Amino acid sequence: MSDTMKALVYGGPDKIALQDVPVPKIIEPDDAIVRVTTSTICGTDIHIWHGGMPEVEPGRIIGHEFVGEVVEVGPAVRNNKVGDKVAVSCVTQCGECFYCVRGVYSHCTTGSWIFGYMIDGCQAEYVRVPHANLGMFTIPEDLTEEDVLFVGDILSTGCFGAENAKIEYGDSVAVMGCGPVGMCAMATARLWGPSKIIAVDINQERLDAAVKEGIADIGVNPLNGDAVEQIRALTNGMGADRTIEANGFKATYDMAIDAVRPGGNVSFIGVFEKPQELAMNTLWIKNITLSMGLVNANRIPELIKLIQAGKINTNFLITHRAPLNDIVKGYDIFGGKKDGCLKWVVTPYIK
Numbered sequence: 001m002s003d004t005m006k007a008l009v010y011g012g013p014d015k016i017a018l019q020d021v022p023v024p025k026i027i028e029p030d031d032a033i034v035r036v037t038t039s040t041i042c043g044t045d046i047h048i049w050h051g052g053m054p055e056v057e058p059g060r061i062i063g064h065e066f067v068g069e070v071v072e073v074g075p076a077v078r079n080n081k082v083g084d085k086v087a088v089s090c091v092t093q094c095g096e097c098f099y100c101v102r103g104v105y106s107h108c109t110t111g112s113w114i115f116g117y118m119i120d121g122c123q124a125e126y127v128r129v130p131h132a133n134l135g136m137f138t139i140p141e142d143l144t145e146e147d148v149l150f151v152g153d154i155l156s157t158g159c160f161g162a163e164n165a166k167i168e169y170g171d172s173v174a175v176m177g178c179g180p181v182g183m184c185a186m187a188t189a190r191l192w193g194p195s196k197i198i199a200v201d202i203n204q205e206r207l208d209a210a211v212k213e214g215i216a217d218i219g220v221n222p223l224n225g226d227a228v229e230q231i232r233a234l235t236n237g238m239g240a241d242r243t244i245e246a247n248g249f250k251a252t253y254d255m256a257i258d259a260v261r262p263g264g265n266v267s268f269i270g271v272f273e274k275p276q277e278l279a280m281n282t283l284w285i286k287n288i289t290l291s292m293g294l295v296n297a298n299r300i301p302e303l304i305k306l307i308q309a310g311k312i313n314t315n316f317l318i319t320h321r322a323p324l325n326d327i328v329k330g331y332d333i334f335g336g337k338k339d340g341c342l343k344w345v346v347t348p349y350i351k
Helices: 043-049 154-165 180-192 204-212 227-234 250-259 280-286 300-308 324-335
Strands: 004-012 015-022 032-040 066-073 085-088 126-129 136-138 172-176 196-200 218-220 240-245 260-268 289-292 318-323 343-347
Touching (some): 015 324, 043 324, 136 300, 154 180, 154 240, 154 289, 154 300, 172 180, 172 250, 180 196, 180 240, 196 204, 196 227, 204 218, 218 227, 227 250, 260 280, 318 324, 324 343
Parallel strands (some): 172 196, 196 218, 240 260
Antiparallel strands (some): 004 015, 032 126, 066 085, 085 136
16 A cells, blocks of 8 residues: 555635545554545535635545445454445544433544544545444445445435434425435435425426435425425425425525424524524424434444335435546536536546
Protein backbone atom coordinates (compact mmCIF):
# COMPACT_ATOMS: atom_id res chain seq x y z
CA MET A 1 0.00 0.00 0.00
CA SER A 2 1.35 3.42 -0.97
CA ASP A 3 1.93 6.17 1.61
CA THR A 4 -0.40 8.52 -0.28
CA MET A 5 -3.89 8.26 -1.71
CA LYS A 6 -6.45 10.28 -3.62
CA ALA A 7 -9.14 12.05 -1.60
CA LEU A 8 -11.68 14.83 -2.06
CA VAL A 9 -10.60 17.72 0.14
CA TYR A 10 -12.72 20.68 1.24
CA GLY A 11 -10.86 23.95 0.72
CA GLY A 12 -13.49 26.43 1.94
CA PRO A 13 -16.91 27.49 0.59
CA ASP A 14 -17.40 26.26 -3.00
CA LYS A 15 -13.86 24.85 -3.10
CA ILE A 16 -13.33 21.10 -3.40
CA ALA A 17 -10.54 19.23 -5.15
CA LEU A 18 -9.21 15.72 -5.58
CA GLN A 19 -5.78 15.73 -3.96
CA ASP A 20 -2.93 13.47 -2.88
CA VAL A 21 -3.01 13.04 0.91
CA PRO A 22 -1.39 10.64 3.39
CA VAL A 23 -3.02 7.24 3.82
CA PRO A 24 -4.61 7.14 7.32
CA LYS A 25 -2.97 5.10 10.07
CA ILE A 26 -4.17 3.33 13.19
CA ILE A 27 -4.21 5.82 16.09
CA GLU A 28 -6.30 4.14 18.80
CA PRO A 29 -6.44 0.42 19.69
CA ASP A 30 -10.03 0.09 18.45
CA ASP A 31 -9.38 1.79 15.09
CA ALA A 32 -9.66 0.05 11.73
CA ILE A 33 -8.44 1.08 8.30
CA VAL A 34 -10.95 0.39 5.54
CA ARG A 35 -10.32 0.45 1.80
CA VAL A 36 -13.33 2.28 0.42
CA THR A 37 -14.87 0.19 -2.34
CA THR A 38 -18.16 2.06 -2.76
CA SER A 39 -19.24 5.45 -1.42
CA THR A 40 -21.71 8.17 -2.29
CA ILE A 41 -22.24 11.90 -2.45
CA CYS A 42 -24.84 12.94 0.12
CA GLY A 43 -26.97 16.03 0.66
CA THR A 44 -24.91 17.01 3.71
CA ASP A 45 -21.80 16.96 1.52
CA ILE A 46 -23.45 19.56 -0.71
CA HIS A 47 -24.18 21.74 2.33
CA ILE A 48 -20.50 21.46 3.35
CA TRP A 49 -19.29 22.24 -0.18
CA HIS A 50 -21.25 25.48 -0.29
CA GLY A 51 -20.07 26.57 3.16
CA GLY A 52 -23.38 25.87 4.87
CA MET A 53 -21.66 24.01 7.71
CA PRO A 54 -18.92 26.39 8.89
CA GLU A 55 -17.74 23.94 11.59
CA VAL A 56 -16.09 21.93 8.81
CA GLU A 57 -12.54 23.19 8.48
CA PRO A 58 -10.62 23.54 5.21
CA GLY A 59 -8.42 20.51 4.67
CA ARG A 60 -11.12 18.04 5.73
CA ILE A 61 -11.70 14.97 3.57
CA ILE A 62 -15.44 14.91 2.89
CA GLY A 63 -17.86 11.97 2.75
CA HIS A 64 -19.65 9.76 5.25
CA GLU A 65 -21.69 7.09 3.44
CA PHE A 66 -19.65 4.05 2.38
CA VAL A 67 -18.83 0.38 2.44
CA GLY A 68 -15.45 -1.23 2.05
CA GLU A 69 -12.89 -3.89 2.91
CA VAL A 70 -10.98 -3.99 6.19
CA VAL A 71 -7.23 -3.80 5.50
CA GLU A 72 -5.89 -3.22 9.03
CA VAL A 73 -7.24 -3.41 12.57
CA GLY A 74 -6.04 -2.18 15.94
CA PRO A 75 -5.35 -4.69 18.75
CA ALA A 76 -8.68 -3.98 20.46
CA VAL A 77 -10.86 -4.65 17.40
CA ARG A 78 -12.88 -7.82 18.10
CA ASN A 79 -15.79 -7.97 15.68
CA ASN A 80 -14.01 -7.77 12.33
CA LYS A 81 -10.77 -8.92 10.76
CA VAL A 82 -8.66 -8.04 7.74
CA GLY A 83 -10.48 -8.98 4.55
CA ASP A 84 -14.02 -8.50 5.87
CA LYS A 85 -16.47 -6.55 3.70
CA VAL A 86 -18.22 -4.04 5.96
CA ALA A 87 -20.92 -1.39 6.05
CA VAL A 88 -19.92 1.53 8.27
CA SER A 89 -22.01 3.90 10.38
CA CYS A 90 -21.65 7.58 9.49
CA VAL A 91 -21.65 8.29 13.24
CA THR A 92 -18.81 6.98 15.37
CA GLN A 93 -19.63 5.97 18.92
CA CYS A 94 -17.52 4.92 21.87
CA GLY A 95 -20.38 3.24 23.74
CA GLU A 96 -19.13 4.47 27.11
CA CYS A 97 -19.53 8.25 27.37
CA PHE A 98 -22.46 10.17 28.92
CA TYR A 99 -24.40 10.32 25.65
CA CYS A 100 -23.62 6.83 24.34
CA VAL A 101 -24.86 5.10 27.49
CA ARG A 102 -28.12 7.06 27.07
CA GLY A 103 -28.48 6.03 23.44
CA VAL A 104 -27.71 9.46 21.97
CA TYR A 105 -24.81 8.15 19.91
CA SER A 106 -24.65 11.11 17.55
CA HIS A 107 -23.34 13.22 20.44
CA CYS A 108 -20.56 10.89 21.52
CA THR A 109 -18.06 12.99 23.47
CA THR A 110 -14.92 11.28 22.15
CA GLY A 111 -14.61 13.99 19.53
CA SER A 112 -14.99 11.68 16.54
CA TRP A 113 -18.65 12.23 15.78
CA ILE A 114 -19.33 12.01 12.05
CA PHE A 115 -17.15 11.20 9.04
CA GLY A 116 -16.38 14.11 6.75
CA TYR A 117 -17.41 16.57 9.44
CA MET A 118 -15.18 16.45 12.51
CA ILE A 119 -12.97 13.63 11.23
CA ASP A 120 -11.77 12.75 7.74
CA GLY A 121 -14.35 11.03 5.59
CA CYS A 122 -14.77 8.40 2.95
CA GLN A 123 -14.50 10.13 -0.42
CA ALA A 124 -11.02 8.72 -0.55
CA GLU A 125 -9.22 5.46 -1.24
CA TYR A 126 -8.91 4.64 2.48
CA VAL A 127 -10.53 5.81 5.71
CA ARG A 128 -9.77 5.40 9.41
CA VAL A 129 -12.77 4.08 11.33
CA PRO A 130 -12.65 4.96 15.05
CA HIS A 131 -14.48 2.71 17.53
CA ALA A 132 -14.69 -0.02 14.91
CA ASN A 133 -16.30 -2.51 17.29
CA LEU A 134 -19.44 -0.38 17.39
CA GLY A 135 -19.43 1.18 13.92
CA MET A 136 -18.62 -1.59 11.43
CA PHE A 137 -20.99 -4.35 10.34
CA THR A 138 -20.15 -7.36 8.21
CA ILE A 139 -22.01 -7.48 4.89
CA PRO A 140 -23.87 -10.82 4.55
CA GLU A 141 -22.65 -12.98 1.68
CA ASP A 142 -26.06 -12.98 -0.01
CA LEU A 143 -26.11 -9.18 -0.30
CA THR A 144 -24.11 -6.91 -2.58
CA GLU A 145 -22.31 -3.77 -1.45
CA GLU A 146 -24.91 -1.64 -3.19
CA ASP A 147 -27.72 -3.50 -1.39
CA VAL A 148 -26.46 -2.12 1.95
CA LEU A 149 -24.68 1.02 0.78
CA PHE A 150 -27.21 3.39 2.35
CA VAL A 151 -27.60 1.74 5.77
CA GLY A 152 -24.81 3.88 7.25
CA ASP A 153 -26.55 7.19 6.61
CA ILE A 154 -29.63 7.94 4.50
CA LEU A 155 -31.53 4.73 5.24
CA SER A 156 -30.73 5.10 8.92
CA THR A 157 -31.74 8.78 8.74
CA GLY A 158 -35.04 7.96 7.06
CA CYS A 159 -35.70 5.29 9.68
CA PHE A 160 -34.80 7.76 12.45
CA GLY A 161 -37.31 10.23 11.03
CA ALA A 162 -40.05 7.62 10.78
CA GLU A 163 -39.29 6.33 14.28
CA ASN A 164 -39.43 9.84 15.76
CA ALA A 165 -42.76 10.45 14.02
CA LYS A 166 -44.22 7.65 16.19
CA ILE A 167 -46.32 6.25 13.37
CA GLU A 168 -49.23 4.03 14.41
CA TYR A 169 -51.16 1.41 12.43
CA GLY A 170 -53.47 3.03 9.92
CA ASP A 171 -51.91 6.49 10.13
CA SER A 172 -51.54 8.88 7.21
CA VAL A 173 -47.94 10.02 6.78
CA ALA A 174 -46.84 12.96 4.62
CA VAL A 175 -43.16 13.26 3.74
CA MET A 176 -41.98 16.69 2.64
CA GLY A 177 -39.06 16.19 0.28
CA CYS A 178 -38.74 13.41 -2.26
CA GLY A 179 -34.95 13.28 -2.39
CA PRO A 180 -32.99 10.21 -1.26
CA VAL A 181 -33.49 10.88 2.47
CA GLY A 182 -37.21 11.52 2.02
CA MET A 183 -37.56 8.35 -0.04
CA CYS A 184 -35.76 6.37 2.68
CA ALA A 185 -38.17 7.86 5.22
CA MET A 186 -41.08 6.64 3.10
CA ALA A 187 -39.57 3.17 2.65
CA THR A 188 -39.06 2.73 6.39
CA ALA A 189 -42.37 4.36 7.36
CA ARG A 190 -44.01 1.37 5.67
CA LEU A 191 -42.64 -0.81 8.48
CA TRP A 192 -45.06 0.79 10.98
CA GLY A 193 -48.17 -0.03 8.95
CA PRO A 194 -49.55 3.35 7.86
CA SER A 195 -52.63 3.34 5.66
CA LYS A 196 -51.36 6.12 3.39
CA ILE A 197 -47.95 7.61 2.61
CA ILE A 198 -48.05 10.94 0.79
CA ALA A 199 -44.91 12.14 -0.99
CA VAL A 200 -44.58 15.93 -1.40
CA ASP A 201 -42.17 17.59 -3.83
CA ILE A 202 -42.10 20.06 -6.72
CA ASN A 203 -40.13 17.51 -8.81
CA GLN A 204 -42.80 15.45 -10.56
CA GLU A 205 -40.31 12.83 -11.76
CA ARG A 206 -39.31 12.08 -8.17
CA LEU A 207 -42.94 11.91 -7.07
CA ASP A 208 -43.71 9.48 -9.88
CA ALA A 209 -40.68 7.36 -8.94
CA ALA A 210 -41.78 7.18 -5.29
CA VAL A 211 -45.23 5.95 -6.27
CA LYS A 212 -43.86 3.55 -8.91
CA GLU A 213 -41.46 1.99 -6.39
CA GLY A 214 -44.29 1.53 -3.89
CA ILE A 215 -42.75 3.63 -1.13
CA ALA A 216 -45.52 6.25 -1.49
CA ASP A 217 -49.20 5.83 -2.28
CA ILE A 218 -49.73 9.25 -3.81
CA GLY A 219 -47.67 12.26 -4.82
CA VAL A 220 -48.57 15.85 -4.02
CA ASN A 221 -46.94 18.59 -6.10
CA PRO A 222 -47.16 22.12 -4.61
CA LEU A 223 -46.93 23.50 -8.15
CA ASN A 224 -50.40 22.05 -8.76
CA GLY A 225 -52.03 23.92 -5.88
CA ASP A 226 -51.69 24.50 -2.14
CA ALA A 227 -49.95 21.37 -0.80
CA VAL A 228 -51.49 21.65 2.68
CA GLU A 229 -54.99 21.80 1.19
CA GLN A 230 -54.20 18.83 -1.06
CA ILE A 231 -53.06 16.82 1.99
CA ARG A 232 -56.19 17.78 3.93
CA ALA A 233 -58.33 16.67 1.00
CA LEU A 234 -56.59 13.28 1.13
CA THR A 235 -57.12 12.94 4.90
CA ASN A 236 -60.83 13.69 5.38
CA GLY A 237 -60.09 17.36 5.96
CA MET A 238 -58.01 16.69 9.08
CA GLY A 239 -54.40 16.83 7.96
CA ALA A 240 -51.80 14.06 8.11
CA ASP A 241 -51.39 12.14 11.35
CA ARG A 242 -47.61 12.40 10.99
CA THR A 243 -45.40 14.59 8.83
CA ILE A 244 -41.69 14.13 8.14
CA GLU A 245 -39.61 17.04 6.82
CA ALA A 246 -36.62 15.82 4.79
CA ASN A 247 -35.44 18.89 2.87
CA GLY A 248 -34.23 21.57 5.25
CA PHE A 249 -35.99 24.46 3.51
CA LYS A 250 -38.39 27.07 4.88
CA ALA A 251 -41.19 26.04 2.50
CA THR A 252 -41.11 22.39 3.58
CA TYR A 253 -40.61 23.36 7.24
CA ASP A 254 -43.79 25.45 7.18
CA MET A 255 -45.62 22.79 5.20
CA ALA A 256 -44.76 20.00 7.64
CA ILE A 257 -46.13 22.01 10.55
CA ASP A 258 -49.21 23.30 8.73
CA ALA A 259 -50.18 19.94 7.21
CA VAL A 260 -50.21 17.89 10.44
CA ARG A 261 -53.53 17.39 12.20
CA PRO A 262 -54.10 18.59 15.79
CA GLY A 263 -52.46 16.12 18.15
CA GLY A 264 -50.14 14.83 15.43
CA ASN A 265 -46.36 14.55 15.24
CA VAL A 266 -43.84 16.42 13.10
CA SER A 267 -40.41 14.87 12.58
CA PHE A 268 -37.56 16.98 11.17
CA ILE A 269 -34.58 15.24 9.53
CA GLY A 270 -33.67 17.87 6.93
CA VAL A 271 -30.43 19.84 7.37
CA PHE A 272 -31.27 23.53 7.86
CA GLU A 273 -28.69 26.20 7.05
CA LYS A 274 -30.85 29.06 8.35
CA PRO A 275 -33.01 29.67 11.46
CA GLN A 276 -36.73 29.02 11.17
CA GLU A 277 -39.60 30.71 12.97
CA LEU A 278 -41.99 28.76 15.19
CA ALA A 279 -45.34 30.57 15.44
CA MET A 280 -46.11 29.66 19.04
CA ASN A 281 -49.00 32.15 19.19
CA THR A 282 -50.99 29.94 16.83
CA LEU A 283 -49.32 26.55 17.35
CA TRP A 284 -49.61 26.08 21.10
CA ILE A 285 -53.28 25.22 20.83
CA LYS A 286 -52.69 22.56 18.18
CA ASN A 287 -51.21 20.00 20.62
CA ILE A 288 -48.59 18.81 18.14
CA THR A 289 -45.27 17.21 18.99
CA LEU A 290 -42.07 18.28 17.22
CA SER A 291 -38.93 16.14 17.07
CA MET A 292 -35.63 16.65 15.33
CA GLY A 293 -32.00 15.62 15.38
CA LEU A 294 -28.99 14.00 13.84
CA VAL A 295 -29.32 10.29 13.15
CA ASN A 296 -27.97 7.91 15.80
CA ALA A 297 -27.35 5.23 13.13
CA ASN A 298 -28.01 2.52 15.71
CA ARG A 299 -30.45 0.54 13.56
CA ILE A 300 -27.94 -0.73 11.00
CA PRO A 301 -28.09 -4.44 12.00
CA GLU A 302 -31.89 -4.39 11.87
CA LEU A 303 -31.91 -2.58 8.52
CA ILE A 304 -29.51 -5.14 7.04
CA LYS A 305 -31.85 -7.93 8.19
CA LEU A 306 -34.83 -6.16 6.62
CA ILE A 307 -32.92 -5.79 3.33
CA GLN A 308 -32.03 -9.50 3.46
CA ALA A 309 -35.69 -10.34 4.01
CA GLY A 310 -36.78 -8.21 1.03
CA LYS A 311 -38.71 -5.77 3.22
CA ILE A 312 -36.59 -2.80 2.08
CA ASN A 313 -34.94 -2.21 -1.28
CA THR A 314 -33.17 1.08 -1.99
CA ASN A 315 -31.22 0.05 -5.10
CA PHE A 316 -33.53 2.14 -7.31
CA LEU A 317 -31.99 5.27 -5.78
CA ILE A 318 -28.70 4.57 -7.59
CA THR A 319 -28.94 6.47 -10.85
CA HIS A 320 -25.29 7.37 -11.49
CA ARG A 321 -21.96 5.59 -10.96
CA ALA A 322 -18.46 6.88 -11.62
CA PRO A 323 -14.95 6.41 -10.19
CA LEU A 324 -13.45 8.71 -7.57
CA ASN A 325 -11.62 10.40 -10.45
CA ASP A 326 -14.91 12.03 -11.51
CA ILE A 327 -16.24 13.03 -8.10
CA VAL A 328 -16.11 16.80 -8.68
CA LYS A 329 -18.36 16.27 -11.70
CA GLY A 330 -20.61 14.23 -9.43
CA TYR A 331 -20.94 17.13 -7.01
CA ASP A 332 -22.09 19.34 -9.86
CA ILE A 333 -24.66 16.86 -11.16
CA PHE A 334 -25.97 15.56 -7.83
CA GLY A 335 -25.77 18.96 -6.11
CA GLY A 336 -27.50 20.65 -9.01
CA LYS A 337 -30.17 17.92 -9.29
CA LYS A 338 -29.21 17.50 -12.93
CA ASP A 339 -29.73 14.56 -15.28
CA GLY A 340 -32.38 12.96 -13.05
CA CYS A 341 -29.72 12.13 -10.46
CA LEU A 342 -31.00 10.64 -7.20
CA LYS A 343 -27.75 9.17 -5.86
CA TRP A 344 -24.24 9.46 -7.30
CA VAL A 345 -22.26 6.36 -6.34
CA VAL A 346 -18.48 6.63 -6.18
CA THR A 347 -16.48 3.59 -7.27
CA PRO A 348 -12.72 3.10 -6.65
CA TYR A 349 -10.11 5.44 -8.08
CA ILE A 350 -8.70 4.38 -11.43
CA LYS A 351 -4.95 4.87 -11.51
